[in-house]
Amino acid sequence: MRNAVAWALASIIGLAACDTSTPRAPAVDAAVDTATDPPIAVDAPVAAVPDPRECDTPDACAWIEAYQRDVIGRLAGREEVSPGVMLAHRASVAERTAARVYLRDALAARGLDVRLQAYATGQNVVASLPPTSGTAAAARIVVGAHYDSVPAGPGAADDGTGVAIVLATARYLADLPRRDHPVDFVLFDQEEIGLVGSAAYVAALRDEGAAVDSVHCFDMVSFDGDGDGAVELWSPSAGLEDLYRLHGTPRGIPVHAVTFASSDHQSFLRRGFVAVGVGEEFVGGDHTPHYHRATDTFDRIDFAYLGRITRLALDVLADRVVD
């Protein structure tokens, strides 16, 4: 349409400047042009066509297993985490640094606003996703896992699996057409030496005075020895057990609430936030025999189980992020 307007102008100018032999009525030509051409703004932007969503439901997200295999493979030293760098564990300063740079870039690649939150002895990776509905002051949802490991082994289950859930939820929620709450995806440093990174994030959250809807921390989702597909909720705040059960039941996932404090959710509970830890049946006794050992490797992860619990997490968070 811009071309049609330009042609009309050129024809008027051309007739006025060059066509001296035959009298014409350029004003009439122009009037005809504008009468037959619908009036439009010449500088109207071309309507943006949104990218198609990767998947409309968690069950349709065929990318989950390959994505989680890639994430855990890099974190647990099966593949390079960056060119020339293979991680034996994620306990030393150098290896935690390599892991966090990879995770920062992986979250940024999904279009999230990512920063490193430094505290005295380490750094958390914090990726923020704004709401789509313009209610920036709405209560925040926090989704977390720790990226450090013990020095004994590569930490594929502990907590490569939790990190892989956080990255999958970030990828899915960033693609949702509607979000009424902001979401922070946080990868905590130094969980293994005393929930240090999560305590630093919580301290900043309190300083900021941010309203928080709920906190969901994932730690070890790698093993289902008895094949019942169950998940454990660690010390869930009121309401969260019902939320997970609501979505677990149609998926055939038994949800067991137990009391357990030895993971990052405890940093939030301690400060009065609504929080839950989510993991395999660590308290119930159906958990990986490779916990905190050199054998906590990529090849021992039950990716089908991880995928089912990831989809439960997607159901829960997609429900929670929309009012």
Ligand SMILES: [Zn+2]
């Ligand atoms: Zn852990």
